[in-house]
Amino acid sequence: xxxxxxxxxxxxxxxxxxxxxxxxxxxxxxxxxxxxxxxxxxxxxxxxxxxxxxxxxxxxxxxxxxxxxxxxxxxxxxxxxxxxxxxxxxxxxxxxxxxxxxxxxxxxxxxxxxxxxxxxxxxxxxxxxxxxxxxxxxxxxxxxxxxxxxxxxxxxxxxxxxxxxxxxxxxxxxxxxxxxxxxxxxxxxxxxxxxxxxxxx
Numbered sequence: 001x002x003x004x005x006x007x008x009x010x011x012x013x014x015x016x017x018x019x020x021x022x023x024x025x026x027x028x029x030x031x032x033x034x035x036x037x038x039x040x041x042x043x044x045x046x047x048x049x050x051x052x053x054x055x056x057x058x059x060x061x062x063x064x065x066x067x068x069x070x071x072x073x074x075x076x077x078x079x080x081x082x083x084x085x086x087x088x089x090x091x092x093x094x095x096x097x098x099x100x101x102x103x104x105x106x107x108x109x110x111x112x113x114x115x116x117x118x119x120x121x122x123x124x125x126x127x128x129x130x131x132x133x134x135x136x137x138x139x140x141x142x143x144x145x146x147x148x149x150x151x152x153x154x155x156x157x158x159x160x161x162x163x164x165x166x167x168x169x170x171x172x173x174x175x176x177x178x179x180x181x182x183x184x185x186x187x188x189x190x191x192x193x194x195x196x197x198x199x200x201x
Contacts, residue, residue, distance in 0.1 A: 004059040010071040012037045015078065017056040018120065020113070026102060028086040028113055029055070030120040032063070033078060036070060040077030044070065045128040047121070047154065048185065049135040050085040050095055060090075062187045069169075069191040080124050084135055084150045086117045092139040121154065125161045132167045133197055136185030137178050167194040 053060040171189035
C-alpha cells in the first residue's frame with residue numbers, strides 16, 4: 001500500500017490528530033486539524049463518513065486532495081476533518097462489519113466512542129466559519145437506516161449549534177448532490193468549489 005505525505009506547498013503543519021486505540025484491531029480518529037500554507041485565520045470543518053489512513057505524519061489521497069482544494073479556495077487557513085463514524089477503515093464496504101463487531105463485543109465502548117465523536121463534532125461546528133458536508137452515499141453492505149439516523153443526528157447538531165453556514169462540494173457533475181441526494185465525497189470527482197447546502201439541490 002502506498003504511503004502518502006502531506007504536501008508542503010499546500011500544508012504548513014498538522015495541528016492536531018485526535019486518535020484513540022479501542023481494541024487490538026480498531027482505532028478511532030475524532031479530528032484531524034491541518035494548517036494550510038497561507039496566512040489566513042478562518043477555519044472550515046469537512047464532515048466525511050469515516051477516516052481512511054491519514055494521521056499526524058501520514059496523509060492519504062482524499063486528505064491530500066482536500067488540502068489542495070482548500071488551499072486554492074484562498075479563503076480558509078485551517079481545515080478540520082471529522083466524520084460521522086470515527087473508526088479507521090480504508091474500505092468503506094468493511095465499515096459495517098467493523099461497527100457490528102464492536103457493538104457485539106463491547107456496546108458500552110461503541111456508545112462512548114460515538115458520544116465522544118458527537119462532542120468533537122459539536123465543538124468543531126460551533127467554532128468553524130463553514131461546515132462542509134462530504135460523506136457521500138451510504139456504502140454497500142451498510143445498514144441504511146443506521147446511516148440515515150447518523151446523518152439526521154448530525155443535521156440536528158447543526159441546528160443546536162445555530163450553524164447555518166453549511167456547504168457541499170461542487171464537482172464536475174451537473175447535479176450538486178448525488179443521485180441519492182447525498183453530499184458528494186471528495187475522493188473521485190473533480191472539485192470545483194463550495195455551494196450552500198440544500199437537500200433538494
